[in-house]
Amino acid sequence: MLYEFTVQSSRREEFILITGEINRILAEAGMKNGSCTVFIPHTTAAVTVNECADADVAADLLAFLARLVPASGAYRHREGNSDAHIKAALLGTSLHLIVREGKLDLGTWQGVFLAEFDGPRRRKVKVWA
Numbered sequence: 204m205l206y207e208f209t210v211q212s213s214r215r216e217e218f219i220l221i222t223g224e225i226n227r228i229l230a231e232a233g234m235k236n237g238s239c240t241v242f243i244p245h246t247t248a249a250v251t252v253n254e255c256a257d258a259d260v261a262a263d264l265l266a267f268l269a270r271l272v273p274a275s276g277a278y279r280h281r282e283g284n285s286d287a288h289i290k291a292a293l294l295g296t297s298l299h300l301i302v303r304e305g306k307l308d309l310g311t312w313q314g315v316f317l318a319e320f321d322g323p324r325r326r327k328v329k330v331w332a
């Protein structure tokens with residue numbers, strides 16, 4: 204079944220932890236064991252799994268992506284947010300995750316993040332569970 208929730212970002216670029224929201228959906232869905240798909244229907248935001256224990260990891264990822272993909276450059280896209288589109292493409296729009304005993308089966312330090320690259324905006328996240 205398809206579920207959806209929204210996330211309000213507060214900065215142009217940030218990582219927002221959404222593990223708890225996905226686990227709430229899995230509980231609502233009554234899924235015990237299996238897998239789920241997390242999809243973000245946007246072109247300047249992404250979903251990714253990485254460390255959630257130390258917030259400096261997300262800060263380092265954002266800083267590295269900013270060095271890799273400069274905010275301005277020889278881009279053709281007239282909206283002026285090509286860097287956000289490229290960063291979103293690098294991280295991707297969907298995740299396929301294992302569900303065990305009613306929750307995401309993540310590693311000890313892993314969390315699921317919405318990666319915002321052109322906020323602040325209201326973002327949708329879709330979960331098939």
Ligand code: ZN
Nearest residue numbers: 280282284285
């Ligand atoms: Zn654009």
